Amino acid sequence: xxxxxxxxxxxxxxxxxxRCGFQxxxxxxxxxxxxxxxxxxxxxxxxxxxRELAHLLQTAELALDPECGSEGxxxxxYIDARSLYRLRSLLTTxxxxxxxxxxxxxxxxxxRSLYRL
Numbered sequence: 001x002x003x004x005x006x007x008x009x010x011x012x013x014x015x016x017x018x019r020c021g022f023q024x025x026x027x028x029x030x031x032x033x034x035x036x037x038x039x040x041x042x043x044x045x046x047x048x049x050x051r052e053l054a055h056l057l058q059t060a061e062l063a064l065d066p067e068c069g070s071e072g073x074x075x076x077x078y079i080d081a082r083s084l085y086r087l088r089s090l091l092t093t094x095x096x097x098x099x100x101x102x103x104x105x106x107x108x109x110x111x112r113s114l115y116r117l
Contacts, residue, residue, distance in 0.1 A: 002030075002033055004033040005026075005029045005030045005032075005033035006029075007056060008029040008032050008033055008053065008056065008057075009025060009026055009029035011045075011049060011052045011053055011056065012025040012028065012029060012042060012045060012049065013025070013042070013044045013045045013049065015044045017043070017044055019041075019042075019043050019044070019068050019069050020037075020041040020042050020043075020068055021037075021041060021068070022037075028041070028042070032053065032057070038062060038065070039053040039054055039057065039059065039061075039062060040062040040063060040064050040065045040068075041065050041068045042064075042068070043064060043068050043069040043070060043071055043072070044071075044072075046064065046071035047063075047064060047071065050062060050063075050064065
């Protein structure tokens with residue numbers, strides 16, 4: 001992986017929304033580094049991200065591509081610690097209460113396991 005793609009990836013919002021036409025922020029960053037797509041295809045990042053990408057890639061700042069959607073307000077996720085504790089408790093006991101069905105890597109290389117009760 002190129003350092004240029006890494007720098008671009010660091011500027012993207014990491015929402016993995018696919019509205020840019022790619023399967024996540026990393027593939028979009030790699031396409032930008034290769035010069036095969038434009039910098040204005042990230043609605044979650046909006047104009048601020050386009051500005052930062054233009055500066056990094058030393059190219060003209062463009063308006064957000066309307067085919068990708070519109071820029072919305074910044075969103076915040078609230079995490080309830082009690083729910084996380086209950087989820088962790090369930091996940092630690094899950095393999096002992098059921099058998100593993102399959103384990104395959106997802107598109108990002110993370111190991112995903114499916115369990116059948």
